Amino acid sequence: MGASPGPNSAGVWGELSVIEVNGLKKVYRVGSIEVAALRGVSLRIDEGEFVAIMGPSGSGKTTFMNILGCLDQPTEGSYSLGGVLVSEMDDTELARVRNRRIGFVFQTYNLLPRLNAVANVELPLIYRGVPRRTRRLLAVRALEAVGLKDRLHHKPSELSGGQQQRVAIARSLVTHPQIVLADEPTGNLDTKSGVEIMAIFQALNDSGITVVLVTHNADIAQYAKRIVRFRDGLIVSDEAVSSRTIAERDESLDALIAGLTEGAAEEVKAG
Ligand SMILES: Nc1ncnc2c1ncn2[C@@H]1O[C@H](COP(=O)(O)OP(=O)(O)O)[C@@H](O)[C@H]1O
Ligand SMILES: [Mg+2]
Numbered sequence: 001m002g003a004s005p006g007p008n009s010a011g012v013w014g015e016l017s018v019i020e021v022n023g024l025k026k027v028y029r030v031g032s033i034e035v036a037a038l039r040g041v042s043l044r045i046d047e048g049e050f051v052a053i054m055g056p057s058g059s060g061k062t063t064f065m066n067i068l069g070c071l072d073q074p075t076e077g078s079y080s081l082g083g084v085l086v087s088e089m090d091d092t093e094l095a096r097v098r099n100r101r102i103g104f105v106f107q108t109y110n111l112l113p114r115l116n117a118v119a120n121v122e123l124p125l126i127y128r129g130v131p132r133r134t135r136r137l138l139a140v141r142a143l144e145a146v147g148l149k150d151r152l153h154h155k156p157s158e159l160s161g162g163q164q165q166r167v168a169i170a171r172s173l174v175t176h177p178q179i180v181l182a183d184e185p186t187g188n189l190d191t192k193s194g195v196e197i198m199a200i201f202q203a204l205n206d207s208g209i210t211v212v213l214v215t216h217n218a219d220i221a222q223y224a225k226r227i228v229r230f231r232d233g234l235i236v237s238d239e240a241v242s243s244r245t246i247a248e249r250d251e252s253l254d255a256l257i258a259g260l261t262e263g264a265a266e267e268v269k270a271g
Pocket of ligand 2: 061
């Protein structure tokens with residue numbers, strides 16, 4: 001596989017973000033009981049795709065996402081990211097992938113309750129040693145991009161569910177990832193907030209970021225470009241979305257997301 005820079009990476013990392021899994025299996029052992037959460041999943045996701053993963057509860061979606069995010073390892077099978085086998089990456093490379101190339105969004109937001117929005121968004125930058133002033137600047141930009149410019153100093157408990165999820169998205173974006181993985185990001189939200197979240201994901205995807213999103217909601221899945229269905233740890237269908245839903249969004253969203261990309265590129269060059 002070639003190693004030319006992806007169009008969305010602004011040449012910063014010079015690696016493709018393509019995901020390729022083959023024969024992925026995952027067995028959980030709880031005491032003497034074995035649960036086969038994945039039973040042989042093969043899938044390729046190219047740079048710039050927007051994939052919705054659907055399937056009943058317990059079909060292995062979260063297990064699959066955790067493996068894609070390098071948060072968990074398969075029992076069997078291979079996973080390569082940008083042409084590199086994840087199983088052969090050392091700890092430094094893995095940390096870099098988790099902290100830079102991939103952004104995560106969870107159903108329950110996973111924000112730190114005692115920190116305000118800016119401080120929550122800054123966290124991934126603290127882990128990677130970005131100086132305070134740059135951190136603040138990038139965090140504020142990311143929050144602006146998700147429409148929360150006027151909520152910078154609010155704590156999670158002072159925000160609605162939709163706003164908390166937007167903080168979580170800002171946190172996932174602040175490192176300018178090539179891939180955003182979202183596990184039921186709209187699962188706890190009302191329809192309107194859900195659509196606002198999808199507008200952000202569509203804007204991110206239009207800017208070149210690969211998006212993989214788990215959803216139970218067939219309407220939400222229509223915002224993606226491709227739907228992959230899981231059942232009992234296997235992929236049972238994989239199809240392009242023929243009449244995609246486009247969420248209405250303000251033009252400023254795209255400009256802000258583009259600004260985020262430039263900001264991250266400058267910051268990486270600077271040090
Ligand atoms: N940490 C774990 N330990 C044991 N079993 C697990 C664990 N995580 C998930 N499972 C089991 O694996 C199967 C798939 O779970 P999961 O990937 O969470 O499915 P989904 O996200 O589609 O609901 C389920 O039967 C679940 O009970
Ligand atoms: Mg799940």
